[in-house]
Amino acid sequence: MVIDSGTSATGTEFSSGIPTELLGEARERASGLGPYQLAWWRLRRNRAALAFGAVFLLVLVLCLLAPVYAHDIAHTGPNDNHITQTVKVGGKLEDVVNSIGLPIGPTWHSRFFLGADTNGRDVAVRLLYGGRNSLEVGIVATLITMVLATIVGVVAGYSGGLLDGLLTRALDVIWAYPVVILGVALGAILAVSGIDVGFVKLKGSSLMVPAVVIGIVYVPYVAKPVRGQVLGLREREFIEAARVQGQGTLRIMFSELLPNVGSTVIVFVPLMLANAVLLEAGLSYLGAGVQPPNPSWGTMIADGISSIPAAIHLVLVPGIMLVLAVLSINVFGDGVRDALDPRAKIRIGR
Amino acid sequence: MRRLRSAGVLGSVLVLALAMSACGKSTKAGGTATVLFGTAPDSLDPGMAYTTQALEPDQTAYIPMLTYAHVAGTAGGKLIPGLATALPTISADGKTYTMTMRHGLVFSNGRPVKASNFTYAVERALKIPWGGSSFITDNVVGSEAFASGSAKSISGITADDATGQITIKLKAPYGAFDNVLAFPSFAPVPKGTPFKNEPTNPPPGVGPYKITNIVPNVSYQVVRNPYWAKEAIPGIPSGSLNTINAKISSNTTANALAVLGNSADVFDFADTIPPSILAQVPSRASGRYEKVIKNSTYYFFMNTKTKPFSSELARRAVIVGLDRNAIARLGSGFFTPACHLLPPGIIGHPTGPCPYGDPTKPELAKAQALVKESGMAGTPVTVWGEMRSPRRQFVDYYTSFLNQIGFKATEKIIADATYFPTIGNLKLNPQTGFADWNEDFPNPIDFYGILIAGDAILPTNNQNFSQVNDPVINAKVNTLGSLYKVPTSSLSSVASQWQALDEYTSKKAYTAVFGYASFPKLASNRLDFSAAVLHTVFGWDWLTFKLK
Numbered sequence: 001m002v003i004d005s006g007t008s009a010t011g012t013e014f015s016s017g018i019p020t021e022l023l024g025e026a027r028e029r030a031s032g033l034g035p036y037q038l039a040w041w042r043l044r045r046n047r048a049a050l051a052f053g054a055v056f057l058l059v060l061v062l063c064l065l066a067p068v069y070a071h072d073i074a075h076t077g078p079n080d081n082h083i084t085q086t087v088k089v090g091g092k093l094e095d096v097v098n099s100i101g102l103p104i105g106p107t108w109h110s111r112f113f114l115g116a117d118t119n120g121r122d123v124a125v126r127l128l129y130g131g132r133n134s135l136e137v138g139i140v141a142t143l144i145t146m147v148l149a150t151i152v153g154v155v156a157g158y159s160g161g162l163l164d165g166l167l168t169r170a171l172d173v174i175w176a177y178p179v180v181i182l183g184v185a186l187g188a189i190l191a192v193s194g195i196d197v198g199f200v201k202l203k204g205s206s207l208m209v210p211a212v213v214i215g216i217v218y219v220p221y222v223a224k225p226v227r228g229q230v231l232g233l234r235e236r237e238f239i240e241a242a243r244v245q246g247q248g249t250l251r252i253m254f255s256e257l258l259p260n261v262g263s264t265v266i267v268f269v270p271l272m273l274a275n276a277v278l279l280e281a282g283l284s285y286l287g288a289g290v291q292p293p294n295p296s297w298g299t300m301i302a303d304g305i306s307s308i309p310a311a312i313h314l315v316l317v318p319g320i321m322l323v324l325a326v327l328s329i330n331v332f333g334d335g336v337r338d339a340l341d342p343r344a345k346i347r348i349g350r
Numbered sequence: 351m352r353r354l355r356s357a358g359v360l361g362s363v364l365v366l367a368l369a370m371s372a373c374g375k376s377t378k379a380g381g382t383a384t385v386l387f388g389t390a391p392d393s394l395d396p397g398m399a400y401t402t403q404a405l406e407p408d409q410t411a412y413i414p415m416l417t418y419a420h421v422a423g424t425a426g427g428k429l430i431p432g433l434a435t436a437l438p439t440i441s442a443d444g445k446t447y448t449m450t451m452r453h454g455l456v457f458s459n460g461r462p463v464k465a466s467n468f469t470y471a472v473e474r475a476l477k478i479p480w481g482g483s484s485f486i487t488d489n490v491v492g493s494e495a496f497a498s499g500s501a502k503s504i505s506g507i508t509a510d511d512a513t514g515q516i517t518i519k520l521k522a523p524y525g526a527f528d529n530v531l532a533f534p535s536f537a538p539v540p541k542g543t544p545f546k547n548e549p550t551n552p553p554p555g556v557g558p559y560k561i562t563n564i565v566p567n568v569s570y571q572v573v574r575n576p577y578w579a580k581e582a583i584p585g586i587p588s589g590s591l592n593t594i595n596a597k598i599s600s601n602t603t604a605n606a607l608a609v610l611g612n613s614a615d616v617f618d619f620a621d622t623i624p625p626s627i628l629a630q631v632p633s634r635a636s637g638r639y640e641k642v643i644k645n646s647t648y649y650f651f652m653n654t655k656t657k658p659f660s661s662e663l664a665r666r667a668v669i670v671g672l673d674r675n676a677i678a679r680l681g682s683g684f685f686t687p688a689c690h691l692l693p694p695g696i697i698g699h700p701t702g703p704c705p706y707g708d709p710t711k712p713e714l715a716k717a718q719a720l721v722k723e724s725g726m727a728g729t730p731v732t733v734w735g736e737m738r739s740p741r742r743q744f745v746d747y748y749t750s751f752l753n754q755i756g757f758k759a760t761e762k763i764i765a766d767a768t769y770f771p772t773i774g775n776l777k778l779n780p781q782t783g784f785a786d787w788n789e790d791f792p793n794p795i796d797f798y799g800i801l802i803a804g805d806a807i808l809p810t811n812n813q814n815f816s817q818v819n820d821p822v823i824n825a826k827v828n829t830l831g832s833l834y835k836v837p838t839s840s841l842s843s844v845a846s847q848w849q850a851l852d853e854y855t856s857k858k859a860y861t862a863v864f865g866y867a868s869f870p871k872l873a874s875n876r877l878d879f880s881a882a883v884l885h886t887v888f889g890w891d892w893l894t895f896k897l898k
Contacts, residue, residue: 079749081747081750081751083673083676083747084675084676084679097676097679099678100625100682101625101680101682101683102626102628102629118680118740119750120676191764192772205760287737287765291762291763292742292746293761306739308626309627310625310626310627
């Protein structure tokens with residue numbers, strides 16, 4: 001059973017989804033709260049979401065501290081090869097990479113804490129740098145998606161007519177391709193040639209290349225729901241009132257429509273981030289994402305695949321981090337969605 | 351083999367079985383073996399086939415006019431007559447080759463073989479076109495006109511069906527031309543065979559076997575050719591097995607495990623045994639596994655036409671500091687550290703030391719000093735590499751190394767299939783990257799004429815990635831050079847000249863050679879391992895396969 005929390009001053013609609021047993025407390029606490037305060041109040045009550053949010057924050061902080069770990073603890077960079085060097089483990093010297101190319105496993109010491117990869121690089125250092133790269137790509141891609149999708153969705157939904165038709169068909173064209181195939185195709189091309197469009201100049205090895213690719217392929221997944229919401233909003237009285245007051249199209253879009261689709265956009269952010277991190281890992285695994293020698297969780301898994309029978313840590317370690325990051329973002333995102341719009345059932349990907 | 355058959359006639363089956371089990375080295379004729387490949391052949395049609403995965407089966411079904419001795423080691427590089435009665439006679443000016451087709455040969459469809467079938471095969475290979483057709487168009491009179499469609503036949507090749515005599519006229523002497531005649535792509539095929547690639551229905555040929563039941567990218571069979579005149583051609587084994595099943599699966603770990611577990615018989619030498627199972631191979635495959643060196647050179651090219659490697663000091667820095675032991679480990683121990691372009695199995699391989707010190711003892715500090723001295727410190731370098739393992743790992747190491755000695759290196763890794771065409775585009779002008787060369791035939795000109803000679807610099811499909819155009823080298827090895835003209839059969843007479851040239855090339859630091867590859871020879875315990883030859887040219891020589 002749910003109760004309506006009413007309509008905000010800006011016209012944004014929310015429904016609380018608060019169970020009946022909490023109804024009294026909800027009424028008491030909710031009275032006088034704005035929509036976002038109400039959402040925050042709901043989110044605070046969702047302990048699972050908060051716990052996974054904390055896990056994600058921890059992963060993020062660890063990854064941001066990668067240079068500190070590399071410099072002060074492991075004393076090696078993410079791309080430094082130590083193939084023919086040795087390391088002391090349990091009082092005896094061991095090859096970092098042995099004569100047939102097998103790397104050392106976890107030493108549980110500061111050097112090669114999680115072992116080495118086939119190039120004798122410290123897995124722990126690469127894991128943290130890889131996480132930085134994966135999250136950086138994911139965050140930038142999400143920003144690109146959200147900005148482009150919001151603009152396209154609002155413009156298409158409010159304008160209607162030919163412009164709406166053109167934008168919607170363009171979205172359909174992107175939507176028609178499975179994201180991984182489209183991502184691989186774009187990523188593989190751009191990884192060699194880079195991007196050189198007007199003032200945007202990116203080298204093929206730049207982390208921004210996969211970010212742009214991922215950001216673009218996910219635009220329809222957000223733009224279409226935004227457009228759908230705008231189609232409904234543009235017929236509402238407050239929009240009509242704005243028109244009667246003589247407000248221009250751009251102003252109506254910016255000051256009337258945008259705040260009203262804000263909650264939808266916010267709900268999408270963690271979901272898109274999780275999907276972007278996953279797609280980045282997939283593209284990097286296939287060689288179309290983060291370019292070597294830069295690490296990412298996807299490239300680390302790809303590098304470790306052939307060593308599974310003897311050095312499974314090369315796949316397990318980045319795999320676990322990837323699962324942890326994506327799971328935590330997803331659960332936290334679900335919490336955010338429930339807090340902002342408990343009736344919504346948003347899922348990304350296919 | 352014959353001894354066993356006699357025993358079978360004289361004794362009972364039980365006695366035979368006991369005798370066989372008691373004698374570990376006994377082999378039996380007939381039977382079936384399974385070969386596993388990680389990569390599919392480019393085409394089983396000899397008119398198109400150019401990869402080892404294709405040439406291995408084609409060697410059993412398409413015997414060329416000349417071929418190689420079916421023995422292991424460098425002796426396998428010796429040319430012997432195939433369908434020709436003898437090695438060709440070469441005119442004094444080195445421009446005319448004459449040979450005679452054996453009498454009484456028949457194709458696997460029962461039709462007789464004529465001398466003109468050789469001409470037809472050459473024409474077909476040019477029209478398809480086969481990847482190595484330039485061996486003909488660069489050398490044979492009238493072949494370019496035929497390939498371009500402006501002539502109806504190759505004027506430089508004449509064949510007399512009555513006598514079996516074939517005469518080939520070259521534009522200029524080319525010492526390795528008899529090696530060219532040993533490609534299965536120029537093995538006779540019946541007239542009327544379409545001038546197009548027939549990957550699932552390859553034409554009849556002359557050989558102990560024929561290829562059948564082809565399922566593209568999945569499997570095919572090699573079965574006995576009923577028309578093969580047994581032992582009619584000296585030096586060419588008739589093969590012991592009745593059937594060879596070839597299966598293709600990209601999971602090389604599973605392939606290696608299958609051969610280790612004896613559920614398949616032969617592991618493709620061109621595939622890499624993953625390090626993760628390599629450790630168990632010597633113990634699990636005792637007596638049926640070894641590393642075999644084939645003639646190949648692995649190196650990093652350094653573009654001499656652009657910074658920083660236009661500086662000889664910068665190139666020397668790379669050669670001095672490169673840790674070849676590290677690369678050998680990345681290659682799972684399948685690389686022998688080296689510095690010279692010509693590998694040991696090729697005539698002309700220098701016997702002297704490397705000009706810049708022991709290749710197994712890198713001198714990082716010296717390399718850093720050389721980079722500083724060259725004035726190229728801090729120069730941005732793009733390192734090109736392939737995706738597949740361990741080649742990408744080589745490039746990862748190399749990039750890290752270049753940064754260590756003072757350059758500002760970044761990587762550009764691209765798909766395997768497009769790598770060499772991409773870096774072979776002269777417009778791209780790549781600075782440095784991975785390269786390798788596996789012999790087409792055991793002749794130093796196959797290395798120098800393609801990788802180092804000035805006239806080998808081409809606008810597209812360039813293989814002279816370092817863009818070396820050195821007058822000293824050119825005077826010896828380009829189309830007008832003296833060594834270019836020396837026939838393969840006389841190579842030993844100029845071995846010292848080749849050695850001197852290769853030492854000169856190493857001294858000029860044109861390429862950072864890091865090693866010669868060895869390959870895994872791994873078979874099941876059903877197969878007679880000592881009899882099975884991993885041939886220097888053919889790869890696995892299927893005609894030597896026998897069951898124990």
